[in-house]
Amino acid sequence: MAHGSAGAGPAARRGARRPAAAAPMRGYDIGSPRVVIPRAARPQERVSISMSIITEASVLEALRTVQEPELGGDLVTRNMIRDLVINGTKVAFTVELTTPACPLKDQIEADIRRAMLPLGVEELGVAWGATVRRSQPRSAEQLVPGVKNVIAVASGKGGVGKSTVSVNLAVALAKAGATVGLLDADITGPNIPMMLGIDGQPTASENNKIIPLERHGVKAISIQFFVPEGQPIVWRGPLIGGAVSQFLRDVEWGELDYLVVDLPPGTSDAQLTLAQAVPISGTVLVTTPQEVALSDVAKALSMLRRLNVPIIGLVENMSAFICPHCGEATEIFGRGGGERFAEANGIDFLGKVPIDVTVRQGGDAGVPAVAQREPGPAAVALEAVAGLVAASMSVRAASSQAPVLTIS
Secondary structure (H helix, E strand, O other): OOOHHHHOOHHHHHHOOOOOOOOOOOOOOOOOOOOOOOHHHOOOOOOOOOOOOOOHHHHHHHHOOOEOOOOOOEOOOOOOEEEEEEEOOEEEEEEEEOOOOOOOHHHHHHHHHHHHHHHOOOEEEEEEEEOOOOOOOOOHHHOOOOEEEEEEEEOOOOOOOHHHHHHHHHHHHHHOOOOEEEEEOOOOOOOHHHHHOOOOOOEEOOOOOEEOEEEOOEEEEEHHHHOOOOOOOOOOHHHHHHHHHHHHHOEOOOOEEEEEEEOOOOOOHHHHHHHHHOOOOEEEEEEOOOHHHHHHHHHHHHHHHHOOOOEEEEEEEEEEEEOOOOOOEEOOOOOOHHHHHHHHOOOOEEEEEEEOHHHHHHHHHOOOHHHOOOOOHHHHHHHHHHHHHHHHHHHHHHOOOOOOOOOO
């Protein structure tokens, strides 16, 4: 007696539906006796990733590919890397610049970060320091004690904004972290105290030197501090030269990275005294675009070259009026005169500074444009000028040949 399928014959078994063949598993090689198991189907295994260890030597080797864009040479060879700390994939160090007002700081940092990528650095901390170098004087007796660089600002003509450039240059350098002094050598027309917002009278130090007054991070001295308000200073040339000499020798400037000197207009005793008394690191010329100003700045340039005073470059002030409402620029004094003059005379063009109402307001209120909370277009231009001046000083100080000042 048959029970179920157990007694089914071969024909019955042949006629039964076969189960559908299972689809091949993804990753199997059906046409080959070798079976390739997909990654996900493999037994769990430990994956060991070999990572190179970040060392001081590897970091410094990578930094040797980063060039100092102004002075040339790499950061390591120039001994600009300080306080290197490595903790696993975290790296931190300080870059010691030649001026805190370096205009190419962002470029240097970008190059550093690119150099660190191949090492596997996951967290990079770059701090900034600065050691301003001293421009080598012709002789020790000329050196103003403690002052590394003397920057004169000249125009050859009044009314072109020379004092405005001087004040904002000094304050911008101080904002960047430099120690800065400002000497008002315009003895018969001193405006620096008002533009800095300084009021008072200097006192004497223990060694009987004049202690300058300070505002916006800038130490300042001016004849205006010693005369009653509104009293004119009617002095002959020798007295003017003597006052400039006293401010250089008898003021307790302390340690300064930069001493900015606001020269009077013209080509007279103050300029001669300064050139003879101290090694001028460089001079910034200021002009407006119109021909009458360019004619006078040409005389100033000729005088400075005759005295072998280094020229940093030319600033074109009042290049255009920027409307505070619509932002449109109106070139009141002409177009491009300063840039053409610089090119024709083989000197650097440091930039254009537009007419900006905030400059006038700040000058009257004692808050320079670069120190205002909401800087206008002129302040932006003046800060750029300060960066270029600082860069020029770094290059000059790094040069093996020091400038020599002689009267001929």
